[in-house]
Amino acid sequence: MRRIGGADDSVTNDNMNIQEFFSSIIESMPSALITVDGNLHIKQINTNALRISKAVEGEVLNKSVFASFPMLESYESEIQVALTQNATVTLDRVEYINQELNNYYKVTCYPLDAIDNVIVIQIDDITQRELLEQRILQTEKMHSLDGLAAGIAHEVNNPLSAIINGIQNIKRRLDPERIANQESADQLALDLEKLNAYLEEREIKFFLDSIEEGAFRASNIVSNMLKFTKPDTHSREPCDINLLLDQSIKFAIKDYELQNDKSLANIEFEKNFDAALPKIEVLPLELQQVFFNLIRNAEQAISARVAAQEESEDYIGKISIETRLEDGNLIVVVADNGCGMNDEVVRKAFDPYFSTRHKSGGHGLGLSTVYRIIKSLLGGEIEVRSAVNVGTQFIITLQI
Numbered sequence: 001m002r003r004i005g006g007a008d009d010s011v012t013n014d015n016m017n018i019q020e021f022f023s024s025i026i027e028s029m030p031s032a033l034i035t036v037d038g039n040l041h042i043k044q045i046n047t048n049a050l051r052i053s054k055a056v057e058g059e060v061l062n063k064s065v066f067a068s069f070p071m072l073e074s075y076e077s078e079i080q081v082a083l084t085q086n087a088t089v090t091l092d093r094v095e096y097i098n099q100e101l102n103n104y105y106k107v108t109c110y111p112l113d114a115i116d117n118v119i120v121i122q123i124d125d126i127t128q129r130e131l132l133e134q135r136i137l138q139t140e141k142m143h144s145l146d147g148l149a150a151g152i153a154h155e156v157n158n159p160l161s162a163i164i165n166g167i168q169n170i171k172r173r174l175d176p177e178r179i180a181n182q183e184s185a186d187q188l189a190l191d192l193e194k195l196n197a198y199l200e201e202r203e204i205k206f207f208l209d210s211i212e213e214g215a216f217r218a219s220n221i222v223s224n225m226l227k228f229t230k231p232d233t234h235s236r237e238p239c240d241i242n243l244l245l246d247q248s249i250k251f252a253i254k255d256y257e258l259q260n261d262k263s264l265a266n267i268e269f270e271k272n273f274d275a276a277l278p279k280i281e282v283l284p285l286e287l288q289q290v291f292f293n294l295i296r297n298a299e300q301a302i303s304a305r306v307a308a309q310e311e312s313e314d315y316i317g318k319i320s321i322e323t324r325l326e327d328g329n330l331i332v333v334v335a336d337n338g339c340g341m342n343d344e345v346v347r348k349a350f351d352p353y354f355s356t357r358h359k360s361g362g363h364g365l366g367l368s369t370v371y372r373i374i375k376s377l378l379g380g381e382i383e384v385r386s387a388v389n390v391g392t393q394f395i396i397t398l399q400i
């Protein structure tokens with residue numbers, strides 16, 4: 001501090017003011033700042049650092065920095081480098097579960113010029129930036145997939161139409177009732193009735209019907225894919241979101257009752273619905289699909305946590321669903337206290353075909369469908385926050 005002030009030691013009052021001045025700068029900085037000594041014990045701490053550690057100053061001074069900032073614990077060797085080699089060390093992305101959710105921090109450790117064996121640890125909360133980046137990445141991935149899906153659907157449509165038209169022509173030209181067929185057969189002295197009997201006998205008609213049916217099915221799938229990438233083909237109507245949620249909960253309960261999943265016998269649903277929500281224009285069937293998928297995933301996460309058998313007897317799986325209005329938007333939160341996801345799973349959760357449940361029948365299509373409906377069809381936002389063995393929250397924002 002003395003060096004920074006550069007003040008003449010004889011001017012004690014000025015010196016005090018400069019110290020206060022610098023202290024107030026340090027206090028007002030948005031970063032958390034901590035100075036630690038060679039034993040990594042806290043010597044000074046600013047208000048933002050106290051806010052992150054949720055401690056009071058008296059409790060943390062002269063104690064290990066890891067006691068108040070456990071997110072630094074696995075980086076001890078890096079912090080030691082700053083101390084012993086007098087070097088600045090930057091940790092770009094430190095993940096830490098705080099208030100049951102993942103938080104992200106950027107940590108910079110730098111030596112003090114003036115004092116040996118003391119370093120400053122600067123912690124910046126980058127959680128919002130990190131979540132935003134994850135969202136942008138996801139949007140980009142989905143946009144390119146939307147384009148790809150639309151492209152494939154379009155290209156596959158043409159050969160499919162050729163197959164369907166071809167089969168229908170073959171069937172028409174084998175029909176003995178048609179005059180043109182009869183005339184051609186007569187010219188060749190061919191008995192059309194017998195030809196048809198042969199086709200029946202050798203099941204050729206059955207094969208033709210199967211090809212036609214398969215081609216129709218494929219064509220329906222393709223046109224649904226094309227519809228999905230064109231939001232304006234869906235019709236919106238004013239809906240009571242709380243009611244849609246209630247219906248989705250009922251579907252989901254029925255679904256796990258049908259599957260006779262014992263681990264879900266004690267599941268608890270907690271509803272915190274804002275009764276005063278206005279009706280909003282949405283796509284009711286699609287939104288139900290969204291809620292159903294989220295609730296099913298929550299149930300499966302609870303089931304996985306029970307199956308891991310790490311929980312005490314009194315663990316109760318809980319799915320909490322909340323609706324509220326915030327800044328003119330409708331917020332729906334679907335939260336569970338299931339197995340949670342690690343960082344990598346969180347990053348991939350919305351990717352089509354990504355599943356950690358392939359073995360138990362997961363296709364990895366639930367969340368990508370949810371994402372598409374919320375983002376592309378409804379123009380909303382969806383965000384996920386999760387922590388292993390703590391739980392998961394999906395937060396949907398829809399404009400009213």
Ligand SMILES: Nc1ncnc2c1ncn2[C@@H]1O[C@H](COP(=O)(O)OP(=O)(O)OP(=O)(O)O)[C@@H](O)[C@H]1O
Nearest residue numbers: 297298301340349355356357362363364365366367
């Ligand atoms: N509530 C949750 N808790 C923990 N993990 C979840 C939760 N929701 C989703 N996941 C993780 O995200 C992955 C992808 O979810 P998604 O719904 O897309 O696929 P799935 O459930 O595996 O299969 P499908 O929905 O197609 O049957 C899951 O496999 C799981 O690992």
Ligand SMILES: [Mg+2]
Nearest residue numbers: 293297366367
């Ligand atoms: Mg799913």
